[in-house]
Amino acid sequence: NAGVTQTPKFQVLKTGQSMTLQCAQDMNHNSMYWYRQDPGMGLRLIYYSASEGTTDKGEVPNGYNVSRLNKREFSLRLESAAPSQTSVYFCAVRLAGGTGELFFGEGSRLTVL
Amino acid sequence: AQKITQTQPGMFVQEKEAVTLDCTYDTSDQSYGLFWYKQPSSGEMIFLIYQGSYDEQNATEGRYSLNFQKARKSANLVISASQLGDSAMYFCAMREGRDNAGNMLTFGGGTRLMVKP
Numbered sequence: 001n002a003g004v005t006q007t008p009k010f011q012v013l014k015t016g017q018s019m020t021l022q023c024a025q026d027m028n029h030n031s032m033y034w035y036r037q038d039p040g041m042g043l044r045l046i047y048y049s050a051s052e053g054t055t056d057k058g059e060v061p062n063g064y065n066v067s068r069l070n071k072r073e074f075s076l077r078l079e080s081a082a083p084s085q086t087s088v089y090f091c092a093v094r095l096a097g098g099t100g101e102l103f104f105g106e107g108s109r110l111t112v113l
Numbered sequence: 114a115q116k117i118t119q120t121q122p123g124m125f126v127q128e129k130e131a132v133t134l135d136c137t138y139d140t141s142d143q144s145y146g147l148f149w150y151k152q153p154s155s156g157e158m159i160f161l162i163y164q165g166s167y168d169e170q171n172a173t174e175g176r177y178s179l180n181f182q183k184a185r186k187s188a189n190l191v192i193s194a195s196q197l198g199d200s201a202m203y204f205c206a207m208r209e210g211r212d213n214a215g216n217m218l219t220f221g222g223g224t225r226l227m228v229k230p
Contacts, residue, residue: 033217035220042220045217090158092158099148100208100212100216104158106157107156107158
């Protein structure tokens with residue numbers, strides 16, 4: 001999706017490996033989010049950042065860390081991946097000034113063996 | 114308790130017919146927002162329609178309308194004149210409180226809609 005770029009799109013890890021999912025926006029919005037979507041389920045919030053320099057836990061933060069590097073970038077790190085973290089990860093930005101809807105990136109599919 | 118409940122895991126609809134996807138929500142806030150997203154098989158999340166808790170009129174966006182019944186805490190999505198391209202997962206979501214920086218959306222489990230030719 002134009003505006004929110006996630007990398008990588010696909011990743012396979014072994015249990016215990018670490019990795020960072022990158023998210024960058026060119027939409028100049030303050031609030032950014034990381035969600036995960038398990039097969040056949042809705043999205044659950046992992047962490048969010050209301051503005052540059054702040055981060056907060058969501059519904060399922062265990063096993064993850066985040067960094068809001070600047071206004072554009074919000075990364076999600078798995079320090080020691082577990083099979084339970086196999087999921088599709090979505091980064092989103094909140095579109096301020098209107099409905100407050102979230103605009104999502106295309107998602108990153110992560111498999112932990 | 115679930116904040117957003119979508120009770121229909123899967124639904125079929127005949128092409129060109131209308132279909133209603135159910136969503137009920139639970140909040141004690143007076144100010145909140147309700148959203149519907151579409152997720153086609155390609156995986157992206159597409160925003161469809163929004164309803165604010167203080168909006169007196171039901172929201173409409175083209176073939177999409179939101180049947181908002183505040184007393185019943187329901188926000189059903191109505192798709193008129195279904196098309197084959199409407200086949201997708203549909204998610205209902207809620208923002209509690211006023212729209213502010215950092216507000217999060219809570220999602221329901223989704224409904225898979227399949228449009229039959």
